[in-house]
Amino acid sequence: MDTKKSLVILLTNVVVFLLLSTTVHSCLPSDRAALLEFRAKLNEPYIGVFNTWKGLDCCKGWYGVSCDPNTRRVAGITLRGESEDPLFQKAKRSGLMTGSISPSICKLTRLSGIIIADWKGISGVIPSCIENLPFLRHLDLVGNKFSGVIPANIGKLLRLKVLNLADNHLYGVIPPSITRLVSLSHLDLRNNNISGVIPRDIGRLKMVSRVLLSGNKISGQIPDSLTRIYRLADLELSMNRLTGPIPASFGKMSVLATLNLDGNLISGMIPGSLLASSISNLNLSGNLITGSIPNTFGPRSYFTVLDLANNRLQGPIPASITAASFIGHLDVSHNHLCGKIPMGSPFDHLDATSFAYNACLCGKPLGNCKK
Structure with missing residues (x-):
């Protein structure tokens, strides 16, 4: 009897271990759902960037998605339209992604990097909810057709080191809150339709090495x-x-x-x-x-x-x-x-x-x- 009980306990522990292992080594279902919502607003028919976005584990094999190895939470999205990656080299023509960035990207609350660059066809506005991603360090949307204004409260991203919004169709002013980005090292807003003045207290950005506003x-x-x-x-x-x-x-x-x-x-x-x-x-x-x-x-x-x-x-x-x-x-x-x-x-x-x-x-x- 004791042997049967021991066997049952052992099997139970094995099942629990396997379940935990599956959970630990898969991305969070809510992160996967947010990525699929994000993907649904984009169209890229030439290269097949999103062909790998299949299966339950978005931390494994999903092109351009990186995860924190400890928490298995999505930590980065890197999609570059001009890339040396073999996936792009197979294409006979330059890939052109269109569509917009869905606010669902803000559900990925552990994001430290968003790089969606050089596609030349992505339009719409920059979701203002990006202001609420407290771990964001790198925001690079260069070379697209984004319009609208720079989110007013972008200064809430106190960990941000790189802000590159160059070569878009942004208008409005440089938000005064930008001077609160005390960790910023690279600011690039070139070739937009930004007006107004440079914030008088921009000197608060003591860590910045490049300010590009041409x-x-x-x-x-x-x-x-x-x-x-x-x-x-x-x-x-x-x-x-x-x-x-x-x-x-x-x-x-x-x-x-x-x-x-x-x-x-x-x-x-x-x-x-x-x-x-x-x-x-x-x-x-x-x-x-x-x-x-x-x-x-x-x-x-x-x-x-x-x-x-x-x-x-x-x-x-x-x-x-x-x-x-x-x-x-x-x-x-x-x-x-x-x-x-x-x-x-x-x-x-x-x-x-x-x-x-x-x-x-x-x-x-x-x-x-x-x-």
Whole structure:
């Protein structure tokens, strides 16, 4: 009798163990249901991205879905329209996904990453409920046709490190709450229809290394607080409607390497500190900048690109420019500069187009100066 009882207990334990094992190694049914709702709003007929979304375990073999190995909760969705993955290489044409992002994605409460990028056909709005995903670290929706506004309370995503919404059709303003994203390291909102001003307190983003806002309709002045982000390496504000002067303290930033302000309505003079700073890519072309080119070049001046074209600069090209360590591309065309072009580097490898359409520049590579 005792043997039978022991056998029953043993078999019961085995069944319980098997059931638990099945439960532990399968994704949560609610997560699977949310993924299927998400998938139902998208259409991708060419590559078959969603052909693997079958079976009960969405953590095993579902293309682009990743799970936390401990909790078996869905932690990431990664679907890129331009991919080196063999699944994409089989296609003779670039895959084009259409549809929209269903709010059901917000039911995946443990999501840390959402990457739905470069499909060029996904439209609709960004669900505002994304604000309520507390573990989200990476939100990348670049290269689609999303419209509408950036969720107003996106600043609630305190763990967010990457926010990339570039190359869409978003409009409205940069939400003021964005300055609460104190963990953010990469902000890219390029090539949308965003208007309004850059939040004055954007300098609160102390961890950010890239702020890319080019190709929008942003107006107002460049906030001084940007110059207090000591990690900032790349700042791109090109092709907007920015006005006012260039903050002189940009030239005092220790790691700023790219400063692109071209195609705005920026006025005032070029701060001398910019030309003797750590900036290696400086584009100020297509603005309303006046005054002379500062005579502040020195050994620290190392420019892969120095573009000052299409402004209202006057006076000569400063003699100190020959003290620069390197200038790869120089363009001072379409200004009101006058005088003899200095001899030596960087002028020995530049052609006449770099100096064209000025008042009275002369010397190599232009014509000889009149005596």
